[in-house]
Amino acid sequence: MKKLLSILLSALILSTAFVIVPSTFATSNKTTYKASSTIYGNPYSTVYRKGNKILSKVGNKEVTLVNISSEIYADFYVKGKTVFYTTVESKNLYCVSTNGKNKKKIANNIGNLISGYNNYTIAQKGKVINKIDAHGKINKVTTLPTNVSYVSALLGDKLYCSYKSQNKYYIFNLKTNKSTTLQGKNLVSGMTNAYYINNNNLNNIDINGKVKTISKNIYKVYNCNNGATVVFSKKDKSGNEIFYRKTANKKANKLCTTTDIEKKLKSVIKKPFDSKNILNNVQDVVITKSNVCFVVSHNQYEDITHMLLKININGGKLSILDKNNGKRISAINFANSTVAYGVENIEDFPITYKIANVK
Numbered sequence: 240m241k242k243l244l245s246i247l248l249s250a251l252i253l254s255t256a257f258v259i260v261p262s263t264f265a266t267s268n269k270t271t272y273k274a275s276s277t278i279y280g281n282p283y284s285t286v287y288r289k290g291n292k293i294l295s296k297v298g299n300k301e302v303t304l305v306n307i308s309s310e311i312y313a314d315f316y317v318k319g320k321t322v323f324y325t326t327v328e329s330k331n332l333y334c335v336s337t338n339g340k341n342k343k344k345i346a347n348n349i350g351n352l353i354s355g356y357n358n359y360t361i362a363q364k365g366k367v368i369n370k371i372d373a374h375g376k377i378n379k380v381t382t383l384p385t386n387v388s389y390v391s392a393l394l395g396d397k398l399y400c401s402y403k404s405q406n407k408y409y410i411f412n413l414k415t416n417k418s419t420t421l422q423g424k425n426l427v428s429g430m431t432n433a434y435y436i437n438n439n440n441l442n443n444i445d446i447n448g449k450v451k452t453i454s455k456n457i458y459k460v461y462n463c464n465n466g467a468t469v470v471f472s473k474k475d476k477s478g479n480e481i482f483y484r485k486t487a488n489k490k491a492n493k494l495c496t497t498t499d500i501e502k503k504l505k506s507v508i509k510k511p512f513d514s515k516n517i518l519n520n521v522q523d524v525v526i527t528k529s530n531v532c533f534v535v536s537h538n539q540y541e542d543i544t545h546m547l548l549k550i551n552i553n554g555g556k557l558s559i560l561d562k563n564n565g566k567r568i569s570a571i572n573f574a575n576s577t578v579a580y581g582v583e584n585i586e587d588f589p590i591t592y593k594i595a596n597v598k
Contacts, residue, residue, distance in 0.1 A: 271393050271430065272316040272323075272355030277581065277592065279317045280574025284337045286317050287579040288592040293324065295337040302339045314352040323360055325352045332360060332371060346375040354393040356413060361398075363390055368398065368411070381411055381418075392428030395446030399426060399433065408435075429465045436460055441471055454483075454491060461524035464573070468552075470494070470524045470531055480521070484531060484552055494531055494554050497521070503548060503557045504537050513538035525573045526552070529598045532560060532578060534568050547571075547580070549597065560595060573597070 272279075278287040284297045286304070293305040293315060304322055307313050315324035320337045323345075332349045335342040349371055350364025359370040361380070368380040368390070383400055387409045392399040396414040399421070406424040411417075421444075423437035433444050434453075441454040456473055458480060463469040467487050472480040479498055485491035501518045504511075511517045519536035522545060526532075533548045545568040547561040563582065569590055571580035578597045581590040 270357050271395065272318050273393060273428075273430070274314045274316045274352045274354055275572050276312055276314050277570050277572045278574045278577060278579035278594070279315060279322075280577070281317055281319070283320050284317070285575040285577055286315065286322055286337065287574075287577065287594055288313065288581070289579070289594055290592060293322070295322065295339070297337065302337070304335050304337070304339055304342075305333075316352075316355045318355050323352075323355060325349060325362075332362070332375075344375075345373065346371050346377060349377065351389075353390050353398075356393065361393065361413075370413075380413065381416070383411075384409060391426055392433055394428050394433050394444070397446075397448070399428065401426075406437075425460050427460055427463050427469070429463045429467070431465060432463065432467070434460050434463055434469045434471070441469075443469075453485060461521070462526060464526045468526055470526060472521075482521075482524075482531075482533075484526070492552075492554060494550055494552075495557055499557060500533065500535055500548065503559070504535065504546065507546075507559065507562065508537065508539045511537070511539050512541050519543055522568070523571060525571050525578060527573050527578065527597045528576065532571070532573075532597065533557075534571055534580075540565055543567075547595075560597065561593070 284295050286295045291307055292303050295302045295304050312327040313324055315322055321334050323334050325332050330348045330350055332345040334345055349362040353361045353363055359372055362369050366383045369377050370380050371377050386403050387400045388403045389401055390398050391401045396412055398411045400409040408421045410419050410421055423435040426433055426435035431446055435442055436457050439456055440452045441457045441460055443451045443453050458472045458474045460471040470484050472482050474480055479496050481496050482494040483491040484494055497518060504517050517538055519538055522534040522536045524533055529552055530549045531552055535546045535548055536543050537546060544565045546563050548557050549560045550557050566582045566584055569581040569583055576596060576598055577594050579594045581592050583590045
């Protein structure tokens with residue numbers, strides 16, 4: 240039962256949490272502060288989950304902000320020098336200064352933490368979207384339609400929400416209280432831009448809602464950083480994925496292929512459980528300042544596990560960031576030269592949260 244619960248929760252996190260990219264900081268639009276379960280950075284500090292704690296780091300000094308059981312997920316965001324957080328267990332909203340002082344409870348049972356927005360916290364409880372002020376007052380913003388499942392992203396003033404079985408998004412404007420829809424799928428969001436696929440085209444949408452097609456014949460879009468850089472893939476005639484990075488108006492550059500990843504896996508996994516299909520898939524991607532990191536799902540054992548690889552943003556040779564020794568990576572994000580991710584054993588549910596310095 241533990242094993243089944245672990246797999247289900249891991250799938251849930253990987254399918255929902257990674258579409259929202261935490262800010263390292265953006266100067267053009269700082270009204271939103273997107274929640275993360277692993278790491279969040281701004282010019283003042285880097286806040287991350289490590290072990291059973293949420294820590295704040297300023298320079299080389301680490302400060303413990305919160306002690307949390309390894310079986311409990313937490314979401315948090317940082318506004319200036321204040322950390323706002325909830326845990327899956329209680330859903331209560333708390334805040335604490337990045338120096339570890341002034342901890343207090345703001346509100347009870349707010350639901351799922353989505354983001355900070357201006358001076359409010361945005362949360363989803365069932366179908367209801369609420370905003371919570373600094374005094375704990377909860378005000379209803381809207382009720383999502385019955386066929387809309389969850390909030391995928393907050394970009395500027397707009398909530399992008401996923402329909403249950405349709406390739407489109409329900410968009411609710413927090414400023415005007417009006418809604419519209421957007422045809423597409425596979426949306427990922429940064430602070431200033433979001434990317435999604437529609438009719439096999441990769442589209443960019445900015446905070447004002449302006450849409451621009453930036454590439455065609457796309458297979459999948461994986462992630463973006465603050466919005467300027469996106470990683471996506473296409474397929475060749477043999478069905479192999481080719482991964483690309485594109486920044487702003489520059490031409491996309493090739494990173495690597497699934498064949499390259501398979502070769503790297505075979506160089507370190509000598510006796511895989513499934514030697515013909517050693518690579519299961521690329522589970523997720525995170526973009527740093529100088530590298531692209533791949534969470535690779537492979538068949539070293541009967542149960543699928545993950546390895547963490549990296550490659551320079553301009554392409555080149557793949558290298559191993561974390562071999563991971565037969566474990567799963569349940570979440571990964573990047574801020575301020577630090578990659579943070581959760582690791583769980585195949586047979587044991589509790590997660591260990593790790594960090595790695597990556598330029």
